[in-house]
Amino acid sequence: xxxxxxxxxxxxxxxxxxxxxxxxxxxxxxxxxxxxxxxxxxxxxxxxxxxxxxxxxxxxxxxxxxxxxxxxxxxxxxxxxxxxxxxxxxxxxxxxxxxxxxxxxxxxxxxxxxxxxxxxxxxxxxxxxxxxxxxxxxxxxxxxxxxxxxxxxxxxxxxxxxxxxxxxxxxxxxxxxxxxxxxxxxxxxxxxxxxxxxxxxxxxxxxxxxxxxxxxxxxxxxxxxxxxxxxx
Amino acid sequence: xxxxxxxxxxxxxxxxxxxxxxxxxxxxxxxxxxxxxxxxxxxxxxxxxxxxxxxxxxxxxxxxxxxxxxxxxxxxxxxxxxxxxxxxxxxxxxxxxxxxxxxxxxxxxxxxxxxxxxxxxxxxxxxxxxxxxxxxxxxxxxxxxxxxxxxxxxxxxxxxxxxxxxxxxxxxxxxxxxxxxxxxxxxxxxxxxxxxxxxxxxxxxxxxxxxxxxxxxxxxxxxxxxxxxxxxxxxxxxxxxxxxxxx
Numbered sequence: 001x002x003x004x005x006x007x008x009x010x011x012x013x014x015x016x017x018x019x020x021x022x023x024x025x026x027x028x029x030x031x032x033x034x035x036x037x038x039x040x041x042x043x044x045x046x047x048x049x050x051x052x053x054x055x056x057x058x059x060x061x062x063x064x065x066x067x068x069x070x071x072x073x074x075x076x077x078x079x080x081x082x083x084x085x086x087x088x089x090x091x092x093x094x095x096x097x098x099x100x101x102x103x104x105x106x107x108x109x110x111x112x113x114x115x116x117x118x119x120x121x122x123x124x125x126x127x128x129x130x131x132x133x134x135x136x137x138x139x140x141x142x143x144x145x146x147x148x149x150x151x152x153x154x155x156x157x158x159x160x161x162x163x164x165x166x167x168x169x170x171x172x173x174x175x176x177x178x179x180x181x182x183x184x185x186x187x188x189x190x191x192x193x194x195x196x197x198x199x200x201x202x203x204x205x206x207x208x209x210x211x212x213x214x215x216x217x218x219x220x221x222x223x224x225x226x227x228x229x230x231x232x
Numbered sequence: 233x234x235x236x237x238x239x240x241x242x243x244x245x246x247x248x249x250x251x252x253x254x255x256x257x258x259x260x261x262x263x264x265x266x267x268x269x270x271x272x273x274x275x276x277x278x279x280x281x282x283x284x285x286x287x288x289x290x291x292x293x294x295x296x297x298x299x300x301x302x303x304x305x306x307x308x309x310x311x312x313x314x315x316x317x318x319x320x321x322x323x324x325x326x327x328x329x330x331x332x333x334x335x336x337x338x339x340x341x342x343x344x345x346x347x348x349x350x351x352x353x354x355x356x357x358x359x360x361x362x363x364x365x366x367x368x369x370x371x372x373x374x375x376x377x378x379x380x381x382x383x384x385x386x387x388x389x390x391x392x393x394x395x396x397x398x399x400x401x402x403x404x405x406x407x408x409x410x411x412x413x414x415x416x417x418x419x420x421x422x423x424x425x426x427x428x429x430x431x432x433x434x435x436x437x438x439x440x441x442x443x444x445x446x447x448x449x450x451x452x453x454x455x456x457x458x459x460x461x462x463x464x465x466x467x468x469x470x471x472x473x474x475x476x477x478x479x
Contacts, residue, residue: 009405009445010435010472079445086404086444088337093238093251094330096304098400098454099311105449106402184448187462190470194463 012079017188019072020181024207026065027174031214034154038221042151049150054134062131073116080109104176105184111177118170125157126150158219159226171215178208233259233320236328237272239284242341245348249341251330261321265308266291266298268320285344291316293457296392299399300345301332306396306455314394314457334399338406338442349395351441352409356393359433360413362422381419388416390458397452397460403444408452410434411468412460418471428475435472 004011037045052058097103104111129141130150138147145152157163182204186192192200234257242249256272263271266288273283289297298315302308308318323329331345339347377385391412398406414431417423423430446465453462 004476007439008435008472008476009439009443010469011476013445013469014473079447083403083405083444083447086337086442087402088335088404090249090335092301092304092332092335094301094304094332098305098451100454101449101451105447106451108447180448187448187466188446188469190466190468190473192463192466194461197461197463197466 009082012075013188016072016075016079017185019068019075020185022068023065023072024178024182024185024211026068027178027211028207031211034218035214037151037154037218042155045151045154046149049130050148052131053148054131058131069116069119073112076109076112102180105180108177108180111173114170114173115177118167118173121166121170125163126153129153154218154222155226158222161223164219164223167219168216171212171219174215175208175212178211179204182207233261233323233325235259235268235320235323235326238328238330239345240332240341241284241344242333243343245340245342249344259320261319263320264291264316265300265302265318265320266316285342285346287346288316293317294392296394299334299347299349299394299396301334301399303330306334306400307394307457311454312457312459314392317457334395336395336398336401336404336443338398338404339395347395349393351443352393352395352406354441355406355410355434355437356413358437359426359430360417362417362426364422375421377420385416385419388412388419388460388464391416391456391460392458394457396455396457398443400451400455401444401446402449402451403447404442405446405452406438406441406443407446407465407468408456408460408462410438411462411464414471415464415467418467427471428478431468431471432475435468 005015006012033045033048036048039045052061097106129143129145130147130153133141133147141147141153143153143156145156158167183192183197183200184204186200187197234255237254237256238251239254240249241252254272254276256268256275259268259271266286269284269286276283287297287299289295291298293314293316296314298307300307300315302315302318307313307315308322310318310322333341333345334347334349336347338351339349342348389412391409393409395409397408398404401407414427414434417430418427448462448465450462453460
């Protein structure tokens with residue numbers, strides 16, 4: 001049974017589905033955590049940052065998460081390579097978008113690559129200035145901030161307009177990716193039928209919309225606050 | 233009506249193909265697409281040229297023999313019909329119509345617009361059947377089947393195996409075809425007995441023949457001449473995964 005996850009098309013899709021589901025759950029958690037940064041002076045957010053610092057459980061969590069991303073990413077390239085081969089060398093001269101087919105569903109790899117690039121940028125902005133600094137045994141990052149002062153780091157990062165733009169592009173790609181991905185993972189494990197397909201697509205829109213808004217509102221609100229010159 | 237046709241011409245499986253332009257004129261609006269190709273071929277034969285090879289048989293939408301990718305759509309621009317059920321009145325007078333063969337690595341071109349769809353037959357041979365005792369005809373009501381199940385089974389059984397799903401899919405996946413065959417039998421008590429073996433065998437053959445992985449775009453469902461739903465793909469996934477976890 002172990003090898004059907006690699007040698008069968010449906011097994012490979014199952015891996016994509018389960019790893020994707022895991023990442024969606026993480027995103028929901030991360031989004032909920034970020035929204036806390038909007039409340040009060042940031043001490044509540046920093047409390048969560050302290051809890052998720054360089055502890056063994058946070059490290060194990062990070063490692064599992066990285067593995068999830070890696071598996072989803074590696075399988076995506078593998079499946080796409082096989083799919084291109086299956087499509088053949090000669091392509092249609094005339095192509096159209098079929099009725100009811102989302103653009104995102106045909107461009108999941110492209111959207112996924114944007115998401116990964118955004119993730120790398122995000123790790124540079126936050127993870128390398130927080131958990132990594134703690135792991136290195138230092139008490140301040142290169143910005144002179146304490147590694148557990150996540151609220152100050154958010155404030156600093158989103159005071160730069162170009163960061164806000166980059167993050168919004170990233171969130172939009174994630175939104176489109178999840179718009180297809182969330183209902184698709186139910187279809188792949190077989191939890192769909194004619195009654196539930198439209199419902200699942202609706203749920204996917206709600207989940208992806210919620211994740212997009214939750215992330216975007218933090219970036220936009222902190223940028224708006226930075227324009228207020230400290231008056232709010 | 234007058235049309236300019238851009239048709240893929242390819243001498244045989246090993247030759248390189250190319251598009252050639254042909255003009256057809258004075259075509260009645262009630263001419264079917266295949267009849268229009270017959271008229272073109274008649275002209276070509278009279279001119280001493282090689283006629284365009286294309287697949288067709290029943291010409292009433294039930295055999296699954298006709299194919300053709302017309303102006304970017306498998307079976308042309310209309311929904312839920314086969315190529316033989318398309319009429320020239322559905323095109324604009326003077327239009328240029330591009331006609332291509334199915335494009336999929338598992339469906340190699342044999343000549344012009346004819347592709348080898350033998351891969352679908354091989355998938356069926358792997359498990360798309362029921363093993364039954366061929367004694368005398370059983371009583372019609374001996375095995376009661378709920379109406380909803382019978383309907384769902386018949387919806388899936390409407391698949392004519394034309395190949396439009398794999399030809400349309402950007403991944404060259406045959407999942408809608410395999411799902412329709414698995415689903416039509418899985419919903420009936422006679423087919424349930426071999427359900428697990430069937431799902432595993434047909435998926436294994438599909439993979440072996442080089443069809444791609446389904447990414448749930450739904451393009452197959454949109455272009456299927458029989459309107460087969462991707463909900464059947466969910467059932468195939470369910471049947472296959474349940475069978476694998478039971479192993």
